[in-house]
Amino acid sequence: MKRIGILGCGRIGQVHAASVAASRRAQLAVVFDPFEAAGRPVGEAYGAVWTPDVDDVLNDDSIDAVIIASPTPTHIELMTRAVRNGKAVLCEKPIDLDLALVDACRDDLGELTDRVMLGFNRRFDPSFADVRARVSSGDIGDLEQLTIISRDPAAPPRQYVETSGGLFRDMMIHDFDMARFFLGDVAEVTALGANLISPEIADAGDIDGAVVSLRGVNGQLATITNSRRCAYGYDQRVEAFGELGMLEARNQHPTSVRLSTASTTESAPPIHHFFLDRYTPAYRAEFEAFLDCLETGTKPSPGFEDGRAALALADAAAESLRTGQTVRIG
Amino acid sequence: MKRIGILGCGRIGQVHAASVAASRRAQLAVVFDPFEAAGRPVGEAYGAVWTPDVDDVLNDDSIDAVIIASPTPTHIELMTRAVRNGKAVLCEKPIDLDLALVDACRDDLGELTDRVMLGFNRRFDPSFADVRARVSSGDIGDLEQLTIISRDPAAPPRQYVETSGGLFRDMMIHDFDMARFFLGDVAEVTALGANLISPEIADAGDIDGAVVSLRGVNGQLATITNSRRCAYGYDQRVEAFGELGMLEARNQHPTSVRLSTASTTESAPPIHHFFLDRYTPAYRAEFEAFLDCLETGTKPSPGFEDGRAALALADAAAESLRTGQTVRIG
Amino acid sequence: MKRIGILGCGRIGQVHAASVAASRRAQLAVVFDPFEAAGRPVGEAYGAVWTPDVDDVLNDDSIDAVIIASPTPTHIELMTRAVRNGKAVLCEKPIDLDLALVDACRDDLGELTDRVMLGFNRRFDPSFADVRARVSSGDIGDLEQLTIISRDPAAPPRQYVETSGGLFRDMMIHDFDMARFFLGDVAEVTALGANLISPEIADAGDIDGAVVSLRGVNGQLATITNSRRCAYGYDQRVEAFGELGMLEARNQHPTSVRLSTASTTESAPPIHHFFLDRYTPAYRAEFEAFLDCLETGTKPSPGFEDGRAALALADAAAESLRTGQTVRIG
Amino acid sequence: MKRIGILGCGRIGQVHAASVAASRRAQLAVVFDPFEAAGRPVGEAYGAVWTPDVDDVLNDDSIDAVIIASPTPTHIELMTRAVRNGKAVLCEKPIDLDLALVDACRDDLGELTDRVMLGFNRRFDPSFADVRARVSSGDIGDLEQLTIISRDPAAPPRQYVETSGGLFRDMMIHDFDMARFFLGDVAEVTALGANLISPEIADAGDIDGAVVSLRGVNGQLATITNSRRCAYGYDQRVEAFGELGMLEARNQHPTSVRLSTASTTESAPPIHHFFLDRYTPAYRAEFEAFLDCLETGTKPSPGFEDGRAALALADAAAESLRTGQTVRIG
Incomplete structure (x- = not known):
């Protein structure tokens, strides 16, 4: 114990x-x-x-x-x-x-x-973890392209944005880690940002939406799409595309109910509203993995270097946003 | 030609x-x-x-x-x-x-x-025909249970009902043929009917909804559910369940578009409204199959005997509805 | 506490x-x-x-x-x-x-x-409970037809069957309660049974598959389909059809992962294997509802009479199976 | 006539x-x-x-x-x-x-x-056209992000690649036009390319996969993902994300059949294999739109300028690929 x-x-x-x-x-x-x-x-x-x-x-x-x-x-x-x-x-x-x-x-x-x-909890989400494991098992052959879509339900208040380090370091850092979870190290980063949602965020000098393209050291391509606001809930999806096929981790709904009426068919309820609902099993699995390391004395994963690498990607994205150039990682 | x-x-x-x-x-x-x-x-x-x-x-x-x-x-x-x-x-x-x-x-x-x-056109619907072919190929092992759901978008006028022969002979006859398409000959029929939709239909002495249970000569069980009115379109589904799995032919939508908003997610458009939309490919394939028989001189299927057998099942269902007893065929 | x-x-x-x-x-x-x-x-x-x-x-x-x-x-x-x-x-x-x-x-x-x-736990399954609540709210207008499909993953051993009271009293009793959850009291029961799966179950004098048709006291029709064995897991579905539309509670998968390859697309993993996986949230919600009654002194639902009524329907189904006649209740 | x-x-x-x-x-x-x-x-x-x-x-x-x-x-x-x-x-x-x-x-x-x-036929695909029309009607509020995924089933032969103008001018030009269909004019283009599939294509000096990021003149962001080879068929999807929700045009299957077995559930058949299957209705609708213009004397859309603009985007993507810089248009 x-x-x-x-x-x-x-x-x-x-x-x-x-x-x-x-x-x-x-x-x-x-x-x-x-x-x-x-x-x-x-x-x-x-x-x-x-x-x-x-x-x-x-x-x-x-x-x-x-x-x-x-x-x-x-x-x-x-x-x-x-x-x-x-x-x-x-x-x-x-x-x-x-x-x-x-x-x-x-x-x-x-x-x-x-x-x-x-604490990159998303690595332990049962669906993302399953996609990752099946990619490793070769279910889709060599990985070639990765599509990550990640949208928060509602924009944070201005004061949060001012100290959070900005969208890349605060929000997309999870997606940078997810990209590294699949691609291994990243060689190139290119970023586009937008201010379409919140004037407050713009005032604070940050963006509220972004698309970032990455190239892994083994040549695979990836895109990350972020938005600070999403009407239908906490949009969290990953698609891994390879030589033999594709694995998707789709959004998750609180029930399996579907409604059909004169105006809509097979309508699902809104997806989980935010990370507390969506990632509860992920947080539990993360802590159990941490306990495994404690009990066996093995080095935890994701570890310190993964934390550093995701931050370096956030910095590179910020630089790309500023310069309009693809940034090559060291 | x-x-x-x-x-x-x-x-x-x-x-x-x-x-x-x-x-x-x-x-x-x-x-x-x-x-x-x-x-x-x-x-x-x-x-x-x-x-x-x-x-x-x-x-x-x-x-x-x-x-x-x-x-x-x-x-x-x-x-x-x-x-x-x-x-x-x-x-x-x-x-x-x-x-x-x-x-x-x-x-x-x-x-x-x-x-x-x-002209049992539904046998030629690409989805139903594919389910049937894959059952024959053994994809789900021996067939054991069949679920047919068939609902028309809107109740016909009273004058149609008065000469149509009633729900069993006019509407469910297609489903009786579909059951025979999968089960072969039918040994037992049990019917329940309802009048929940249209007082006009009740006045004309007919039912406007029904569930019928069947047993095939090889022991498989089937249910057919009919309704004369369906708010979301022309509900046409078949599920074949067997030892190794299940094959479903789901409803079909005119586009692959899905809408997600604050109140609904992955909402599809209404399904095809009626048989002219849903079964156009089936009618074409039916006619091509007829031409095949013409050109090769082979006996068409479904043929006269299939037409007779479906009518006999409709009669049996009517008798079961009247007597409250399972009717044994043949 | x-x-x-x-x-x-x-x-x-x-x-x-x-x-x-x-x-x-x-x-x-x-x-x-x-x-x-x-x-x-x-x-x-x-x-x-x-x-x-x-x-x-x-x-x-x-x-x-x-x-x-x-x-x-x-x-x-x-x-x-x-x-x-x-x-x-x-x-x-x-x-x-x-x-x-x-x-x-x-x-x-x-x-x-x-x-x-x-302990009719399924009433507390979040998906079934949501369908029931939305039917009550009028989301699909008056309820007219109900389709329940319920299949266990694997047939129980002969010794279990010998003392269980048979498929109707042991397995379908949950579905009879689900039917009553939606229809209220039931007026008529008609049953067909099959022995297609397990010779051992046949030897023990029981059936291993069944379809049962019901009519509620308000005239709605329902079908229940049971199988003692299901290759793809614990098949647990309910469809409520009404004047304005349909609500489905679909099967549930342990992850949201879908696989596409040259031979399959959007392939989901097997559904939950059995009730321990599928109904964990239902058991928790059931116990919380029980605690609510304890704390407020209200009469629990489902209660003793619901337990009695489901058993009476199982007896009626057994009688219908024996006689080939629709059995009228009460 | x-x-x-x-x-x-x-x-x-x-x-x-x-x-x-x-x-x-x-x-x-x-x-x-x-x-x-x-x-x-x-x-x-x-x-x-x-x-x-x-x-x-x-x-x-x-x-x-x-x-x-x-x-x-x-x-x-x-x-x-x-x-x-x-x-x-x-x-x-x-x-x-x-x-x-x-x-x-x-x-x-x-x-x-x-x-x-x-001949940008995809504008006339019923699903893409419906998404576009519903975006215009405000169903998802102001458009903010667009995700286009477009993968061909199999890489073309080397000789085709040598004269086609390359992936951007030959294949992605359809997606550039699709982006313009939604965004209007494009202000910025950033491209990453890959050679992971076909050494022959690399030898011919072209890429076989790419991700391109775009910014529309109104600030919306878009990504386009292309691959010259896709195991599960002709992957053709568009997602439009806006203030009030998201509209997706999903892939399309030749039937509505789904298979569930011990190893897979709800498995759909492969999607349409290539443009002849997928876009037949689009080609028909395109020609009918052309006839409308002929009969009414109105200027066709997409027109000459749209053809020029898509080519200009392809050129910009090629330049971005060469320079590693975001290219500003116009």
């Missing part, structure tokens, strides 16, 4: 708390949040101690692993302290918004980064 | 005229209809002679085959004269509404019935 | 134990099973006491409710003792295989039957 | 001949092809004269319109002579592979280009 601490009790911290509670191999021992109103209810809901002092978690030798769900600027410091104190780490993306700081952390930690798993 | 005459230029006669015109192996030579307003335009549209005298067709030795699309009570007489005059016949269903008259015709014509094809 | 006892720790008892454990409003206090090998692991998995003595549960005033998941012949006695001791009861179907015993129990318990909920 | 001449009796000329024959408003009067083996059978099949001398068509005042289906290098000359001789023209794409020649033709013909319709 692994003893887990959660650092940060916001929305995503609560998602992880539920995953820990649902596991038969772990118990939620302690949750940290500087604000009692945020931390205490989470602790109580899952029978864990709440503390406003992060040292209570990081210095507690009985804690096997921590899940970092605090604001992005704190990730590197907490990660560093946790792995130095012998704990495994499941860290929410991104490691940091500044690639230079990520690289400095990499230099600082050296092999200790092998104890860090990055 | 086979020379074809059409007897009766109503709605179904016009469907056949279009099939003849579309074929490269036949030409529409003559159309008969007692009413000039009905017959002349059909003749003109397809470059054929119109005549109000059926003898002009039946006595014309240059005519290879006739398609009987006249009112049901005339079928037996026209069929009899045509085959006696050496012509092949494609006769619309039913042969007659009275099984005794059908049997008398059978006795009268003897082997000449081998020149008659019955 | 309601304290729950489970009586019987077999497969279905374990399903209920998981539902209790997943609820935030209940705790699993005690589990009864005469066999330590069956009961102790279930108790330990959920932190509950195991006892081989059912009196430890029934006489414990701290237990608010019991879930009866023991063999069918024990249901009436356990239910009777539990409600007399002031406990609410969630009882697995059927109440008993013998309608006379059910009626005697009804007479015996009187109003105490209002404390009993019957 | 418009009298039509077809110039060129290859595969695409035959497609047009069938469309003319199927129309009630036109007759195929004459077909030109320098090779008797190509031209004579087409003439005979449709009751038209064959001539090896193109002047027999262009100088025949009884011919109302010509369809240019000859090799690309002949298009400009034939088009020029035809419109100067008073004939309307339906010209297969592209006008020419050399944009300079197209511009010279434009200068030369002036307003006479208003008599030319370009």
